[in-house]
Amino acid sequence: MGSKENGKPSRHNGFFPSLPNRSRTPPRNPPMVPLASLLAYELKNEIVENPLLRCGLALQPRKGEDFALVKTDCQRIPGDGSSTFAVFGIFDGHNGSAAAIYTKENLLNDVMSALSPGLKRDDWLAALPRALVAGFVKTDKEFQAKEQTSGTTVTFVVIDGWTITVACVGDSRCVLDSQGVVTDLTVDHRLDDNEEERERVRAAGGEVGRLSIVGGAEIGPLRVWPGGLCLSRSIGDMDVGEFIVPVPHVKQIKLSTNGGRLIIASDGVWDALTSEKAAKCCRGLLQPEVAAKHIIKETLRTRGLRDDTTCIVVDLLPPTYVEPPPPVIKKKSTIYRMFHWKQKQPPPSQPAYDEIPVMEELFEEGSAMLSERLGPGASVNGGNGMFLCAICQCDIEANDGISVHAGAFFASKSRPLDGPFLCRSCKWKQEAMEGKQPSTRGGASK
């Protein structure tokens, strides 16, 4: 075997030649394997198993209220390169850009603060959906405390290995195109498209209707009053009712190792193109940035520039993927080159060999009720008999926290002793979102 006398594996015989070979009788005194080599071997295997990530961003501003987050070097465990994950986000602001900027800068930290440090990957991924709920509500609460108007949609995508977790409020969509199948990973929180949300808003005390003009005619999309917002969920928006909640729809999937393409974009794109059309129009464009630019181009061609239009394309490629050679630039027309190139290289979404399902669904939940979204593990014991508020992560005394399940004293569903627990101000927010507190806001109409 390739081991030298000092026990280190030699380099020319593969990465780890001293692993036992089943076809041979093991040596009587197998060479000692240095721990560092074992760890390196495991590390290398984990990296090989992960997809290759490629991403590109394109934007066409009009009002300057769209913001995008592309961060591919996040770490679950600071300093540990094997715990790297990536985050992508679209923040489409309205009534100003303050909420979109604040959310872009703070949301990731607020989500991370709701996850216990040092969790193993599987435990971290299992805890991520409820951490996203806590992080969204925390960001919203802290932005509203600044008493600035404006609000934002959020579509927030966390990619760790082959697991994709998407959280959204509003109508910026995330679409997966894999093996020729196009799947929405988000839902649109638009009053016009979502009956469940209309009912929730009405039950929490909001009114849903169109804008009335002189003479009684009603025009435009369905809106929530007071406020007049067309969305039922957002971050910010302190001048509308509390029933416009920041609780995200969360979906978590494990993508097949054949890979796929994510398209994350603001409604500027989705008002012009269906999910299917956006996915199809950029198939065969192997560079994500070129694909994102092409989607923007198709949007403008279809509908003109009516709104901020922002698009992120993320490709998850099999680890065996070989980069295509850079395109040869000859003096032939662009149309010729694209046609020629498309014929030679089948798009990655249509491999002929594939019988593997596109993805495995791990989690999906869209309820706006915090009692259904924050599991018992959300109130982590902070030590010294203290608990952490499941939303803002502040310390609370064990007998000062209020259960997320606590309701009116005689209510049959009230379970005041069951965790997770909230601090007083987060409990107030929970009740306000469910229409159980008189809102201090609202009244502004536009």
Ligand SMILES: [Zn+2]
């Ligand atoms: Zn709190």
